[in-house]
Amino acid sequence: MAWCGDLRCTVGQPTSQDRVMELYHLRTFVAVAEEKHLTRAAERLFTSQPAISAHIKALEETLGVTLFDRTPKGMRLTPVGEELLPRARQALAAASAVMQHAKGLQDELIGSVRIGLNTDARFLRLTALQAGLAEHYPRLEVAMLTGSTGTNLPAVRVGKLDAAFVTGEIDDPSMSVCFLCDEPLVIGAPVSLRDQIISTDVADLARLPWVYTSPDCSHFAAMRALFDAHCCEPTRTLIANQEDALVEMIRAGVGLGIVRAGVFSNDDHAYELPVALPSVPLQFVYLRKRENDPLIRAVMHQLCAVWGIAPPADAAREAG
CATH class of the missing domain: 3.40.190.10 (Periplasmic binding protein-like II)
Known part of the structure; x- marks a missing residue:
């Protein structure tokens, strides 16, 4: 024991209260409990037998209990070990669920997108578009806002809309334009x-x-x-x-x-x-600088699927 001014500092090994239970300790505990043998547990976890023994010892010291009885035939759970085994499995399952959910969030699109409309929902196939977005991007909030070609274009330019349906030829280098069909x-x-x-x-x-x-x-x-x-x-x-x-x-x-x-x-x-x-063309527009925006790419993927046309990136590859 050493004194640091008015504070008492413990020098030496940390107590069981200071130790942290690691997930790999629990994973080793479950493996040994199921295999009932250190060597087989080591093979299962692709590590060495001394490492397995060290993990079990560290976990027992952290918990302050004995988990196994060592017998000539192998490792046998103590009554305490028997009681803790289900909770260890639950902890590992919960940790795995967190990892899987986090992995899913890496690819999951989260945000909101505002789409300007210029005519009726049936003609624009909005029901199918909404269904596709909801199925593939359930955490994407979609707002479909009534407007006209004349109001939609400036709204896209200034960012009030992310994309919009418009009718007629569009001669604006700042816009990416996707042709959908001709309107008679x-x-x-x-x-x-x-x-x-x-x-x-x-x-x-x-x-x-x-x-x-x-x-x-x-x-x-x-x-x-x-x-x-x-x-x-x-x-x-x-x-x-x-x-x-x-x-x-x-x-x-x-x-x-x-x-x-x-x-x-x-x-x-x-x-x-x-x-x-x-006839006049029905088109879908968004700012060219947002072509690689995940929100725009998601909307374009579903829009092109609904209208049966190739997404702009695919069309460009085919043209090249």
């Missing part, structure tokens, strides 16, 4: 105006009321191209920058409008006019 466009007309539609001549249609979309919408560009080609200007009634609002305005008889083909299938309030219009 049609002129939707309300049934209430059927008697006023004397023909599908563009000049005649221009005299009727029209529901416009905002200039940053691809449908607006299609409408401008249609009427500019015929040197006429449609009669503007109002502007609806959300597709669902546009559709409802047409159904309500406010005016004609350009919508995606099929929107008015089996509709009693609106129908499609047989006027040829060019």
Whole structure:
């Protein structure tokens, strides 16, 4: 015993209370208990018999109990050892579970992602996308936020959205763009105006009321191209920058409008006019600098699976 100023310091071997029980001590204890022999336990643990003996001795000193009786036939558990064996197995199982869970977390995606929408959920296949993300990344929080092409693009640029569905050609070097499909466009007309539609001549249609979309919408560009080609200007009634609002305005008889083909299938309030219009691409965008972001890669993997297309990285390898 030595004195250090006013503090008493113990010099020498630590007491049993100071020792730490190691997992490998428990692993050796269980192996010896099951094998009932030091040599066989050493072979099982790929170590030497002296190391096994040292582990058992250290564990007994740490616990302050005798775990085994040494007999000519091998190692036999004492009553205390018999009682502690199940708890040792439980401790090893718990430690293994921690290791397995930690290993799983290395590959598990945790976080949140915000996806901007520009049209209805059915067309965007959102149910399948959500199901795929939930199955493969159960700890990923997904927010699908209603918007439009015109609002989604700037939101992605400034980071308010992680990715978004947009319609039309995207000429922005900061964006990575994934083509999903072509959207066929049609002129939707309300049934209430059927008697006023004397023909599908563009000049005649221009005299009727029209529901416009905002200039940053691809449908607006299609409408401008249609009427500019015929040197006429449609009669503007109002502007609806959300597709669902546009559709409802047409159904309500406010005016004609350009919508995606099929929107008015089996509709009693609106129908499609047989006027040829060019299709526009539906695309999925995110910032190019985030191409290797695990969140973006996870979303892209599921999105491409839902749409039956190759992920951008795979497509690039095939092109190379």
